[in-house]
Amino acid sequence: MSTPNALGRLSLNQMTTKQWNVREAIEGCARAGIPAIGLWREKIAEIGVTQSARLVRDAGIAVSSLCRGGWFPAASAVERRARLEENFRAVEEAAELGADVLVLVCGPAPDRDIAAARAMVREALERLLPFAEQHRIKLGIEPLHPMFAADRSVIVTLGEALHLLRGCASPYLGVVIDVYHVWWDPAVYEHIEAARGSIFGFHVNDWLVPTPHMLNGRGMMGDGVIELRRLRQAVDGAGYRGPIEVEIFNEALWSLPGEQLLKLMCERFLRCV
């Protein structure tokens, strides 16, 4: 991923430009000199994996990650099996797209028992890993902010994700660190260092005050309170040399023309990250 220019590590996570389809996002990256993109399965489904793979290849854009697998816990064994099989499909798609990493958002509990749901995540990872290894796709657990514990991910701290890694001990299992989800954690720098060798992705954005919306209220880098440079330096200090994805869910940014958004994103990446 490293190129001599200053945007060499920048990657556009596709959800930042939700107003664009896959083709528009890839062409936008190519025009803006952004060397990589993080793709989303729901966007890819609009035109298919084969067509999407051709588009990125033809544009010379790297696929830094595929979002997303996961969503493992479910009330019944049958449903958990279906979730797992959906993850097999995601691994195959990642391989066809030439993505390095499948990002895992682990899912909420089907009931009030969060501890049991966490055990389901571990069990699913143990079943998914051999398949991912066969396809040479790395699995990156993305711990989400604790405010998503009830509806998106029972894995809510980097420390907990690392605990899962230690339990599985595969070079194909690592973490994706998103500043939005971890910046508040008093142990974040300690955990980043502990993740050395297992950091498969790094996402940037910002935490706005006040937060306009729990899900779609993330900010552009520099507009919020996250110590972005300190966190980026810590991740680099832990040996990470890979792409830095900008992933922002924000209604206001989605209403901008995509070109204008990419221009702002590149400026802020250079200034704040």
Added chain:
Amino acid sequence: MSTPNALGRLSLNQMTTKQWNVREAIEGCARAGIPAIGLWREKIAEIGVTQSARLVRDAGIAVSSLCRGGWFPAASAVERRARLEENFRAVEEAAELGADVLVLVCGPAPDRDIAAARAMVREALERLLPFAEQHRIKLGIEPLHPMFAADRSVIVTLGEALHLLRGCASPYLGVVIDVYHVWWDPAVYEHIEAARGSIFGFHVNDWLVPTPHMLNGRGMMGDGVIELRRLRQAVDGAGYRGPIEVEIFNEALWSLPGEQLLKLMCERFLRCV
């Protein structure tokens, strides 16, 4: 606080009935057989501390806590001193009201440096403690949910609050555990046990899915996903015998007649806590 009836440990945190003033809340508790109330300074300010103290005494209602002190970090030493002096006033008010505990919400950082703000909290606690000890008022640090890290409290986990306790080592410094703020934490049961002897309060409510509002979207017990009984049993198991305050910030509940809300609260307390 222990009485033979099943509501013996119940306390109404006054913000649950924001539609009521101090007098209405106290009279409501007396009618409903709720033996204690957690008062808020902004409500007390409407009629004064002396009058409020007389009302609770006359009604035979205990004051389980006063909300709230804290808000320690600030950009300048002069401003931090002003914040500290406001906390001295809060301690004096707690003493006049006969409250056991002053609840501390520690405040956000004045800038992006959350680590520096955490150091300001520690420094303020060291200065506030001797004053609180003189007045025999216990200080209860309430770690808030990490989604409030940017605007309400840099102390966001029970583990971090316990770390502050170990640094200060005073029997007048402890924690207030609110299920809303800690339920997501994979270490919560370990930390509750570690808090043995230092638990100064326990707040209940629920986490709704979806959450209607970041601040005012808490739920009535039983309407959400928190394992209330397991957490209550853990807190009891760690030796806590004090009041259990119901603290719910919820626009929909605030629009109900207070009597109806208290009735629902008592039913749910018995069934779910």
